[in-house]
Amino acid sequence: MKNSSSIKFFCKNVLRSVGAQTALMASAAILSELAEAAGPWLFGLILESFSSSGSVSGRLFLGLLGAWVVASLFPILYQALDTRVSPRVFKRVQEDLLDRLSRHSEAFFEKRSAGELGQYVRQAATAATTLHNILFFDVIRILVLLTITELLLFPKQPILAGMFLLWVLIYLALSFKISKSCLSKIYSQSALGARTMGRILDLLMNLDLVHVSQTGQAERASLRETLDQERTAQSDLRGYLTKMNLFQAASKLAISIGVSIFAFRQLQAGSLGLGDFVMFVQLSVLTALQVQNISNRLVEGSNQLGILAHALGTIPEVPSRQMAPPQKAHAGNAVVVSDVHFSYPNGRKVLCGLNLHIFKGQKVAIVGSSGSGKSTLFRLLADSYQAKSGRIEIFGRDIASLTHEELFKNVTIVPQTTRIFNRTMAENLIYGTRATEGEGRQMLSALGGDAILRKLPAGLQTPLGEQGSLLSGGERQRVALCRALLRRSPIILLDESLSALDAPSCEQVSNFLREHDPDCTCVMITHRLESLGDMDQIYYMSDGRIAESGTFAQLMARDGLFRQALNAGNNV
Structure with missing residues (x-):
C-alpha cells in the first residue's frame, strides 16, 4: 500500500508537471542506446567484410563513426534537459508536501519536530528526482539494448539468445528480491536521519537554555547517542549493499566469460564468423554491464520509492471535508x-x-x-x-x-x-x-x-x-x-x-x-x-x-x- 501510494503521488505530481520534457529525455535515452548498440553490430560487419573480401566499405566505417558520435552526444543532451527537469521535480514535490503540511492542524505538529518534517520533505523530493532519472534513462537504456541484443542474437544463435535472456531475468529478479528485503533498513535509516536532523535543529533553537542550565555535556552525550544509532543503521545498510554488489559482479563476470567461451567455440567450429563473434562478445559484455548497472539502479529506485512512501506516510493528505449547509442560527x-x-x-x-x-x-x-x-x-x-x-x-x-x-x-x-x-x-x-x-x-x-x-x-x-x-x-x-x-x-x-x-x-x-x-x-x-x-x-x-x-x-x-x-x- 505504501509503494502504491508513492507511485500514484509520483505519477500525479512528477509526470504531469514535466511530461513534455520527460518525453524528450526518454527520446534522447533511446537514441543514445540505439547508437551504442549499433557500434558492435557495425564493427562486426566491418570485420566480416574485411575477412571475406579483404576490403572495407567506407559507408560502414562512416556509420561506425556516426554511431560513436551519437552515442556520445545524446547522453549530454539528456543531461542538458535534466538540468531543467530535475530542479522542477524537486521543487514540485517540496511544494506539494509543504502544502500538505500547511493543511494539518496544530495537533499534528505537536507529535513531530519541524526539523524532522523538513527533512522528510527534502528526502521525498530527492527520492522523486532520483526515481525520475532511473525510469527515463537507465530503464529505457537497458530495455533498448536488451531488445537489440536479442534481435541480433536470436536469428543466428537462438540457444545463446535464450540463455542470455534467461540469465538477465533471473539476475534482475534476484536483485529486486534483495532490494525488497532491504526496504526495512531504508525505512529505519530514513527515520533516524530525519529524527537526528530534528534533534540538531531543536538543540540549536534552544542553545541559550542549554547554556543557562549548564546541560551542554548531557546534550552532547545524548546527541552523540543519536548519531551513533544513525551511523550503525548506515553501516548495516552499506554492508548489505556491499554483499549484493559482490553477487552482481560475480554474476556479470560469469555471464561475460560464459558467452565469450561459447562464441569462441562456435568460431572454432566454423559455425560463427569473425564479425559475428566480435559482435556477440561486445554486445553480451555491454549488455551484462548495463544489466548490472540497471540492477543497482533498480535497487536504488526501490530504496528511493521506500523513502518516498515513508515520507508520504509521515505527511499524509488531509481528507477533504464534506460541505454542510448552514444551520438556522439566532440572528447575530x-x-x-x-x-x-x-x-x-x-x-x-x-x-x-x-x-x-x-x-x-x-x-x-x-x-x-x-x-x-x-x-x-x-x-x-x-x-x-x-x-x-x-x-x-x-x-x-x-x-x-x-x-x-x-x-x-x-x-x-x-x-x-x-x-x-x-x-x-x-x-x-x-x-x-x-x-x-x-x-x-x-x-x-x-x-x-x-x-x-x-x-x-x-x-x-x-x-x-x-x-x-x-x-x-x-x-x-x-x-x-x-x-x-x-x-x-x-x-x-x-x-x-x-x-x-x-x-x-x-x-x-x-x-x-x-x-x-x-x-x-x-x-x-x-x-x-x-x-x-x-x-x-x-x-x-x-x-x-x-x-x-x-x-x-x-x-x-x-x-x-x-x-x-x-x-x-x-x-x-
Whole structure:
C-alpha cells in the first residue's frame, strides 16, 4: 500500500508537471542506446567484410563513426534537459508536501519536530528526482539494448539468445528480491536521519537554555547517542549493499566469460564468423554491464520509492471535508458552542457538555483556573482539535465542514507564543494581509508601538532576527496583534496575547480593541481579571463547563468563583 501510494503521488505530481520534457529525455535515452548498440553490430560487419573480401566499405566505417558520435552526444543532451527537469521535480514535490503540511492542524505538529518534517520533505523530493532519472534513462537504456541484443542474437544463435535472456531475468529478479528485503533498513535509516536532523535543529533553537542550565555535556552525550544509532543503521545498510554488489559482479563476470567461451567455440567450429563473434562478445559484455548497472539502479529506485512512501506516510493528505449547509442560527450569532465534549488521546476529559453563545461584535473574555478547559476551547475554535461530540458553529456553519482556508477567512488567532519571521519589521507587520507598509505603521502606532520603531536601526526595514530576537516579549505581542487586526477578520481570538504587556499598556490595547471595529468579535483568554471591566461578557470556566457568566459588574455583585478569584489575586 505504501509503494502504491508513492507511485500514484509520483505519477500525479512528477509526470504531469514535466511530461513534455520527460518525453524528450526518454527520446534522447533511446537514441543514445540505439547508437551504442549499433557500434558492435557495425564493427562486426566491418570485420566480416574485411575477412571475406579483404576490403572495407567506407559507408560502414562512416556509420561506425556516426554511431560513436551519437552515442556520445545524446547522453549530454539528456543531461542538458535534466538540468531543467530535475530542479522542477524537486521543487514540485517540496511544494506539494509543504502544502500538505500547511493543511494539518496544530495537533499534528505537536507529535513531530519541524526539523524532522523538513527533512522528510527534502528526502521525498530527492527520492522523486532520483526515481525520475532511473525510469527515463537507465530503464529505457537497458530495455533498448536488451531488445537489440536479442534481435541480433536470436536469428543466428537462438540457444545463446535464450540463455542470455534467461540469465538477465533471473539476475534482475534476484536483485529486486534483495532490494525488497532491504526496504526495512531504508525505512529505519530514513527515520533516524530525519529524527537526528530534528534533534540538531531543536538543540540549536534552544542553545541559550542549554547554556543557562549548564546541560551542554548531557546534550552532547545524548546527541552523540543519536548519531551513533544513525551511523550503525548506515553501516548495516552499506554492508548489505556491499554483499549484493559482490553477487552482481560475480554474476556479470560469469555471464561475460560464459558467452565469450561459447562464441569462441562456435568460431572454432566454423559455425560463427569473425564479425559475428566480435559482435556477440561486445554486445553480451555491454549488455551484462548495463544489466548490472540497471540492477543497482533498480535497487536504488526501490530504496528511493521506500523513502518516498515513508515520507508520504509521515505527511499524509488531509481528507477533504464534506460541505454542510448552514444551520438556522439566532440572528447575530458569531460563535455557537453546543454541548461540546472533548478528551485528549491520553483519556483526560477536558470539556463536558460546554455551551457558549457569542454575538457578532461582542468583546468577550474567557477565564478560569488552570486546567479548566479554556485553552482547549480555543484550540477547538481554531480547528486544531475536533470535538468528540457536540457542535461548534462559526456564523451558522459547522466548523467541522469548513476547510482551513474558509475558517481563517473568518477567524484570526493570536497565540500567547508569538510567531515572528526573521524578516523586516514591515514584512512581519503586514504578513498575510493586504495592508500597505504605511497602514502597518499606523496600526502599530495606534497600539502604542512608536517606541519600537524608534529603537530599530532601520525602522520598518530592520530585520527582526530569529523569532524576533531584537524585540522584547511585549513588543513581539504588539507586532502579532497589529498583524491580526490588519487582516480585518470578523472574529479575533486572543490567547493570553497581552500577557507580556504591563498594566497601562494592556489597558491601552484593550481600549483600542473595543473602539477599533465595532463589528469585530473579539474573544480573549486572560488571567488579568481586574482589566476586564469593559468586556461585554465574561465567561468563567470550571471543570470543562461555563460555571458563571455576565459583565464585570454582574460577576462582582455575586459571591461566585470570579469574584473569589479576583479577591484572592489568583492568576487564572
